[in-house]
Amino acid sequence: MKDNFSEQQFAIIPTVVSGNQETVIVDFLKTAKELLRQARTLEDTQDAWQKVNALEALSKKFRLSKDVQLDATELRIRIERRLGEMLNKKNKNGEGDIKNHNQNSVKVDLDSEDSKSIPLNLNLTKNDLSKFQELASSPQKVFEAVITDLRTEAAIKKQTALSTTGILRAIRNEHKKDSEPLFSPIIKPSDNWNFSTVQYGRIDEQLGEYRGYIPGEIYANCFWYYVKPGDLVISPMAGSGQVLRVYEARQEWMGQHVYDFKLKMFDLTPRGKYKDLITQHDLTKSFPVENPDYIVMDIPYYGMVAQQYSNKPEDLANMALEDWQVAMGAIAKNCAVAQRSGTLCTVISSNYRDVAKELIVMVTDIIRALWESAGYTLYDKAYSSRRIQQNQTPQMARMNNHAKANRIMLTDITEILTFRRV
Ligand SMILES: C[S@@+](CC[C@H](N)C(=O)[O-])C[C@H]1O[C@@H](n2cnc3c(N)ncnc32)[C@H](O)[C@@H]1O
Structure with missing residues (x-):
């Protein structure tokens, strides 16, 4: 499956130029999805990421339909989340050593310079990897809700793009919402509207005197x-x-x-x-x-x-x-x-x-x-x-x-x- 995909990948550019771009990219994306489904190792997942990244770039270069471009970006972000999950798992298990097949790979140490590092086959920065890990740390439900919302927004609005950074920003906002109380204690749950301390007291010239003024x-x-x-x-x-x-x-x-x-x-x-x-x-x-x-x-x-x-x-x-x-x-x-x-x-x-x-x-x-x-x-x-x-x-x-x-x-x-x- 993997080899088959690589061969097809080499053939992609002439096909695209010949005018059959959209169908070809859609087929490749389907193959990449299957590749991701079957990926068990970090290397296989990285491989899928690299290919989808290329497809995403091509879909933009040849100005394919917004749907196909978004399909490619969404799949790339999903692979990033999967990579993040794998990295988080390795860190948790204390496994720093993963076989490196690529001589040009960047060795990325996520936690500290001294601790065990996780080598990757891709030119990814420490910042990229920590983004993937952050994507992986958000609960599935939140991630799915955010990616659906942002994809819909990107499909409707010309200026809005689907991106890893955008997804992370939205996830952070969701977390912030969760840590904020849903309702304020100023709003009373019953018909007894008593306020032990008054936040919105009298504001006219004679401050301090409450006669004739309700608490705000x-x-x-x-x-x-x-x-x-x-x-x-x-x-x-x-x-x-x-x-x-x-x-x-x-x-x-x-x-x-x-x-x-x-x-x-x-x-x-x-x-x-x-x-x-x-x-x-x-x-x-x-x-x-x-x-x-x-x-x-x-x-x-x-x-x-x-x-x-x-x-x-x-x-x-x-x-x-x-x-x-x-x-x-x-x-x-x-x-x-x-x-x-x-x-x-x-x-x-x-x-x-x-x-x-x-x-x-x-x-x-x-x-x-x-x-x-x-x-x-x-x-x-x-x-x-x-x-x-x-x-x-x-x-x-x-x-x-x-x-x-x-x-x-x-x-x-x-x-x-x-x-x-x-
Ligand atoms: C209890 S105070 C309201 C105070 C207000 N909550 C505040 O923040 O200052 C009642 C208000 O009714 C106004 N008022 C009295 N007779 C009025 C009338 N005939 N038409 C309109 N306002 C009147 C008074 O000028 C006074 O400001």
Whole structure:
């Protein structure tokens, strides 16, 4: 078989010139495949490599069809993997001596200058051989997936070639993916969205003060669970743009599958470092964009943040309960007019309890009723701690005692209510 192939190999060039190139090379490749199948020794495998290498060069020289060129390259890379396997096995068994039939061969020592070397019949560098060994070290499943993907890509794209280096690069990327966690710990597996340390804290001018600002991690979880690649996402109460900061850092919380979507921000009083990217808009008047796929709204919690964002009367933070309910009703209707059936809208809010006045307002129930009457159904609900007990200051201890004494609980939970447009 081997000798037969060598004779044919000598005859190849005149045949190719005579115009019958493609059929001849295809036949030779078939023979080389059989040769590889039968190869038991390192020398036989090297021999197959040398011949396929020549066929690959000819297929390129005579500009044969892309398929034939790729067949030759793929076979050459498969032989390299086989050579790598053999070398790895020899190294493992400590067999350094393989009979050398070729006086011009290069003696290649893969591990160190002093250790046993593996002589080869080919002019291969140490670098080539270590590439073959790396090819051999990747699991069969990974190698097959990568070679199939890259071959398909090379067949489609003119500029892309199938190569040993390309395959190795893709294999390394696969390994890297395996060592990276699939999902980020920022994304919570349950409806309990509590964050022991906050990575995306308040970003506007008064850093350090958390009142009126959710941890950005809540936005990350909303995006993860409710936003698809390419969606148009609107944050109509974006304030200082925390939502954009979280989107920009998405490679930190999207795990191995990072994707893009379109995010647009609006607010009655834009501020902070993203101010220029936030469009001024009063949400009680209208919805600023048509057909959003997803809306996420970090509303001013009723009764807790008066004068925090502005002193404007149309600022929800500054409204008495009755006006606040009317304004929120108008906002629910504006969202409903803008959204298509099946799309989602998230409203983030806490309940309100005033210990001194012994007053309880179930704000999140009011929101639910308003959204339902505007044309939504409750789709999902998650909870997040406002972490009010995190720092046990004397002031907090006094508030806790006051709450217990008056039998009115403090509000620690933020509800993340997601509605689906009917
Ligand atoms: C809880 S804050 C949002 C903070 C935001 N997450 C951030 O990163 O800064 C609520 C926001 O609602 C805005 N707001 C209040 N009334 C509004 C209205 N009528 N229309 C639009 N935005 C309003 C406030 O200006 C404030 O920025």
